[in-house]
Amino acid sequence: MTGVLEKRVLVVWCPDWPVVAAAGEAGLPDRLPAAVFHANLVQACNEPARALGVRRGMRRRDAQGRCPELAVLAASPERDARAFEDVLVAVEQLRPGIAPLRPGLVALRSPGRFYGGEEEAGAVLAERLVTLGVWDSRTGVADELFTAEQAARRARSQESLVVPAGGSPDFLRTLPVEVLDDPDAVSLLRRLGLRTLGDLGRLRAADVRDRFGSHVAWVHRVVGGDGAVHLPTRTPPPELERHVDFEPPLDSAETIVFSARRTAEAFVAGLAQQGLVCTEVRVEARCEGEDPEGRPASVRSWLHPRFFTAADLVDRLHWQLQGGFRAGDVSRPVERVRFVPETVVPDAVHADVLWGGTDERVERGIARVQGMLGHDAVVVPVLQGGRGPADRQAWVPWGERPTGLRPTGPPWPGSLPPPAPARVLRTPWPAEVYDAARRPVALDDRGALSADPAVFRPGPDEDRQPVAAWAGPWVVEEQWWESGGRRVARFQVVGVDGRAWLLTLDGDVWWTEAGYD
Amino acid sequence: MSSAAPDLSQLDQLRARMQGMAGGMPRAALPVHPALSGVVQLYAGASYEVDGLGLAMTLLAGPSRAGEWCAVVGIPDFGVEAAAEAGVELSRTVLVPEPGEQWLEVTAALVDVAPVVLVRPGGRVAASVAERMGARLRKRAAVLLVQGEWPRCEARLGVEEPVWSGVGQGHGHLRARRAAVVVRRGAAPPRRSELWLPDPVAGARRAEPAVRALEEAG
Structure with a gap:
């Protein structure tokens, strides 16, 4: 078994795929200007429309103003994927094991000299796609995925652009930074005066990674000629495959996909337990009444440019079944779906080598925890402005952007001077504070204490002990625990055991908010 | 004391080398906060009982400053501002404040991604469980800091x-x-x-x- 990126990569690009798919379904000839709209904005348009000045992101009224005869089509990602299924079948006949990147774009291992050469393979493919009614397809071949995709985007219609082995740096150096498909990074690069990938390549690798993240860092390596990585792939042990049986057998792709979801998760989790990720998987669907030893009705190998997540597997199964039902391969209800890993790589190696960092690995591990406990269970701690210690921090669920945080900048009158308490209780503990005569200590109307605290108990599980030292009050008007806007006073209290606490007096009730552990 | 500190760290290095010779595999030492250099040395693959959240934060700060990820499990009262003051890089820190019954599985999953995991156990830990976790820590070259009891830990x-x-x-x-x-x-x-x-x-x-x-x- 060879890894997905060990050999040359061939990428097939069908430009303006949403328009091709929508026009095909509507039966429109492809010479007419057409555009696909999402939320009243142009999502994609074809060449005749572009020639008349229609652009991506343009409002519908403006687009029709420039081109009154424009065919207006609604966006539908499902339709795009469905229509691309035929292309995938054709590409797969060229060489098994394909990696669909998105509708309109698919990568596979280059068939090499099998068709006489890489350009010839592209020609064979273009010819086959024309018979499917896909007139505009372009192929790019290079040492790795990024360059192959860029080559495909620069090839002419029905032609191939082959970047010779080791030629990626020379090919990429002249490309504008806009090819990065990362608007933030592109904007920053332009402001820095860096206009081509060659300019990017001259930056230091560490700087690029810190400032632009793993994707741009990877491109940086490709431009530097280190992009084609040789992954230590291995043939996976057989116990890693997973299957699910349906009783009674199911005859709708949607139901099967839904029922196989857990199996896909178990498959990924089983690999992860061994520290592996799968880059090539065989998906099998067996129909009712078939010979259990024979070849299942639908078998297909899928590659992934990175590695398969459970969601990716479910997608592939969906595409495969939809295609199978339409083509008639799957003519009876399905009774078993099986995922078989064909190529696996150690996840650490994969993440480190391919993306130049461990962030992908972190994301995967965290996704696993989220799978166990729910999305909100994993949080990233952030600071915000506020007076009490609990107000000055917030938890943001992993993967979400923090919103509605109070600025830390302006001074917050009544907030406590540093150091901050190490323990900030989620729910304050009821506390007790007494003076030397064992009377509860309270605050009078003018904000003065009835007496100096002499004995205290920070919480129900803590010991009562003499006060060694104390400071305060810090008086603030605020929304405090369980009550409307009112005045509370904070005190720092140190016990004779040397531990310090942050206590709050709300009316005549004492709470412990935090501990200086 | 400033002249004594390097001696202590040298001692630690020598000790690590001796352990390496005895045990076959030399153990990698994780970076520590400058204040703790010569006081505590964390070795990859080991677990430590740590009493005091402030001290635990200072221990997290060493690897965190060096660019590593930290994970904190089962500590809902983890003071974020104090952690930042101790030198913990918050953008590379994840918390799982309420793991409930699954705290052990969550900890194991996070050992795979973060070289330092701080956990407050949600129950008693059997020696066999600690053994399995130890194997995982050694495989991932990670360190487990425990707020509570942990069988056969490297140090308290x-x-x-x-x-x-x-x-x-x-x-x-x-x-x-x-x-x-x-x-x-x-x-x-x-x-x-x-x-x-x-x-x-x-x-x-x-x-x-x-x-x-x-x-x-x-």
Whole structure:
């Protein structure tokens, strides 16, 4: 078994795929200007429309103003994927094991000299796609995925652009930074005066990674000629495959996909337990009444440019079944779906080598925890402005952007001077504070204490002990625990055991908010 | 004390080399906060009991400053601002505050992604469980810091004799804490080091013994 990126990569690009798919379904000839709209904005348009000045992101009224005869089509990602299924079948006949990147774009291992050469393979493919009614397809071949995709985007219609082995740096150096498909990074690069990938390549690798993240860092390596990585792939042990049986057998792709979801998760989790990720998987669907030893009705190998997540597997199964039902391969209800890993790589190696960092690995591990406990269970701690210690921090669920945080900048009158308490209780503990005569200590109307605290108990599980030292009050008007806007006073209290606490007096009730552990 | 600190770290290095020779695999040492250098050395693949959340944060700060990820499991009262003051890089920190019954599985999953995991166990830990976790830690070259009990841990770290400064009887405010960080390794006599933890400037700082002597004298 060879890894997905060990050999040359061939990428097939069908430009303006949403328009091709929508026009095909509507039966429109492809010479007419057409555009696909999402939320009243142009999502994609074809060449005749572009020639008349229609652009991506343009409002519908403006687009029709420039081109009154424009065919207006609604966006539908499902339709795009469905229509691309035929292309995938054709590409797969060229060489098994394909990696669909998105509708309109698919990568596979280059068939090499099998068709006489890489350009010839592209020609064979273009010819086959024309018979499917896909007139505009372009192929790019290079040492790795990024360059192959860029080559495909620069090839002419029905032609191939082959970047010779080791030629990626020379090919990429002249490309504008806009090819990065990362608007933030592109904007920053332009402001820095860096206009081509060659300019990017001259930056230091560490700087690029810190400032632009793993994707741009990877491109940086490709431009530097280190992009084609040789992954230590291995043939996976057989116990890693997973299957699910349906009783009674199911005859709708949607139901099967839904029922196989857990199996896909178990498959990924089983690999992860061994520290592996799968880059090539065989998906099998067996129909009712078939010979259990024979070849299942639908078998297909899928590659992934990175590695398969459970969601990716479910997608592939969906595409495969939809295609199978339409083509008639799957003519009876399905009774078993099986995922078989064909190529696996150690996840650490994969993440480190391919993306130049461990962030992908972190994301995967965290996704696993989220799978166990729910999305909100994993949080990233952030600071915000506020007076009490609990107000000055917030938890943001992993993967979400923090919103509605109070600025830390302006001074917050009544907030406590540093150091901050190490323990900030989620729910304050009821506390007790007494003076030397064992009377509860309270605050009078003018904000003065009835007496100096002499004995205290920070919480129900803590010991009562003499006060060694104390400071305060810090008086603030605020929304405090369980009550409307009112005045509370904070005190720092140190016990004779040397531990310090942050206590709050709300009316005549004492709470412990935090501990200086 | 400043001249003694390098000696201690040299000692630690020598000890690590000896252990390496005895045990076959040399163990990688994780970066520590400068204040703890020579006081505590965390070795990849080991687990440590840590008493005191402030000390645990200072231990997280070493690897965190060096660019590593940290994970904190089962500690809903983890003070975020204090962690930042101790030197923990919040953008590379993840918390799972309420893992419930699954705290062990969550901890194991996070050991795969973060080289330092701080956990407050949600129940008693059997020796066999600790053994399995140990194997995972060694495989991932990670360190487990435990707020609580953990069978067969490498060392037990604690904070003793804390003395807060800056606060009087109704005046001033908490400014810094001087305490002894005590490291207990098996049957060996405990090693004590005086530290300012927290320290208002450096987050944590080695304390000069002379100061305590002076304080005690007058």
